[in-house]
Amino acid sequence: MPEVKILEEICKGCGLCCDGVCPVDILILSPDRINSSGYHPAMVTDMKKCIGCGYCYITCPEPAIEVYK
Amino acid sequence: MKLIFGRPAGLTDVKQRYCPGCGHGIVHRLVAELLVELNIRERAVGIAPVGCSVFADEYFNCDMIQPPHGRGPAVATGIKRARPDCILFSYQGDGDLAAIGTAETVHAAARNENITLIFINNAIYGMTGGQLAPTTLPGMRSTTSVQGRDIVKQGYPIKVCELLAGLDGPYYLVRCAVNTPKNIIRTKKALKTAFQNQINNKGFSLVEILSMCPTGWGMTPVQAKKWIGEVMSKYYPLGEFRNLAKEEK
Numbered sequence: 001m002p003e004v005k006i007l008e009e010i011c012k013g014c015g016l017c018c019d020g021v022c023p024v025d026i027l028i029l030s031p032d033r034i035n036s037s038g039y040h041p042a043m044v045t046d047m048k049k050c051i052g053c054g055y056c057y058i059t060c061p062e063p064a065i066e067v068y069k
Numbered sequence: 070m071k072l073i074f075g076r077p078a079g080l081t082d083v084k085q086r087y088c089p090g091c092g093h094g095i096v097h098r099l100v101a102e103l104l105v106e107l108n109i110r111e112r113a114v115g116i117a118p119v120g121c122s123v124f125a126d127e128y129f130n131c132d133m134i135q136p137p138h139g140r141g142p143a144v145a146t147g148i149k150r151a152r153p154d155c156i157l158f159s160y161q162g163d164g165d166l167a168a169i170g171t172a173e174t175v176h177a178a179a180r181n182e183n184i185t186l187i188f189i190n191n192a193i194y195g196m197t198g199g200q201l202a203p204t205t206l207p208g209m210r211s212t213t214s215v216q217g218r219d220i221v222k223q224g225y226p227i228k229v230c231e232l233l234a235g236l237d238g239p240y241y242l243v244r245c246a247v248n249t250p251k252n253i254i255r256t257k258k259a260l261k262t263a264f265q266n267q268i269n270n271k272g273f274s275l276v277e278i279l280s281m282c283p284t285g286w287g288m289t290p291v292q293a294k295k296w297i298g299e300v301m302s303k304y305y306p307l308g309e310f311r312n313l314a315k316e317e318k
Contacts, residue, residue: 003070010084012088012089012090013089014089014090014283014290015090015289015290015291016090016290016291016294019291019294021249021250039089052073054073054074055250057074057075058074058250058253058254059095059250059253060094060095061085061087061090061091061092061093061094061095061098062084062085062094063075063076063094063098065074066072066074066075066076067072067073067074067075068070068071068072068073069070069071069073
C-alpha cells in the first residue's frame with residue numbers, strides 16, 4: 001500500500017499538488033492546520049486511494065512530499 | 070515501506086527561500102536528482118546567477134561559484150578549460166542570461182564551449198520586484214509596463230533558443246516548461262541529455278525552462294501554472310531547436 005508523507009514544516013501551501021495533478025484527487029490544502037511559517041500545508045484526504053505514482057512529488061517545488069511503497 | 074520519491078542527495082537540507090509555487094524549486098530538484106543519477110556530484114561545479122536563485126550555492130550539494138551578474142558562461146568556460154574533468158552547469162534567469170549576460174551567452178554558444186546552461190525564463194525580473202525583462206511577452210503587464218508591454222516603445226522580446234539556433238556553434242538547444250507533471254518529466258529528460266552531452270565532450274547545451282513566478286505575475290500558483298500552458302507556451306513554443314546528436318546518426 002503506497003503512502004504519501006507531507007513534510008508540513010517545509011510545505012509552503014502553494015497548492016500546485018492539489019490542482020488536478022493527483023490522478024485520484026486525494027490532496028487538498030488543510031483548512032484548519034497551519035505551520036510555523038503561516039502556510040496551510042497540503043494534506044491527504046484518503047490514503048487508501050493512493051496509487052503511488054509520485055506526481056505530487058514531481059510537482060512539489062520544495063520538495064515537501066515523500067512517497068513510500 | 071521503502072522511500073521511492075524523496076529529497077535527493079544533490080540538495081542540502083536548507084529550506085529554500087523561494088515564494089510559494091516558484092518554479093526554481095522544481096528545477097533545483099531535477100538538477101539535484103541528475104547529479105546523483107549520473108554520478109557526477111563529486112566533480113560538478115555549479116554557477117549560481119544573480120537573481121532569486123543567487124543562494125543556489127546553499128541549496129545544491131556540490132561545488133558552487135557565484136560570479137558577477139551575467140558572467141556565468143564566461144566563468145564556466147574558464148573552469149572547464151582549466152579543469153576539463155569538471156562538469157559545469159550555469160544556472161541563470163532571464164535577467165542574468167538574456168539581459169546583462171547576452172554577450173557571454175552568445176559567444177559561449179558560438180564557440181561551442183563544452184558547458185551546460187540552464188535558463189529559467191519567467192518573463193519578468195522576479196527578484197527586483199517584477200519589472201519588464203527582455204523576455205516579457207507583448208501586452209504583458211509588469212511594474213515598469215503597467216499598460217502592458219508596448220512593442221513600439223519597448224520592442225519585441227528576445228527568444229533565446231531561436232536566437233542561438235541561428236549560430237552554427239551550439240550542440241543542443243531545447244525549450245521545456247515545468248507547469249505539468251508531463252512537462253516536468255520532459256524537462257528532466259532534456260537536462261539529462263544536456264549533462265550527457267557535456268560528459269561525452271559534445272559541446273554547448275542550453276535548456277530553456279518556462280517557469281512560474283506567481284508573485285511577479287500577480288497570480289496564484291495555480292493560475293500561474295495555467296498561464297504558462299495557455300499563453301506563455303504559445304509565444305515561446307516548446308521543443309528542440311537544435312540537436313546535432315540526431316543529425317550525426
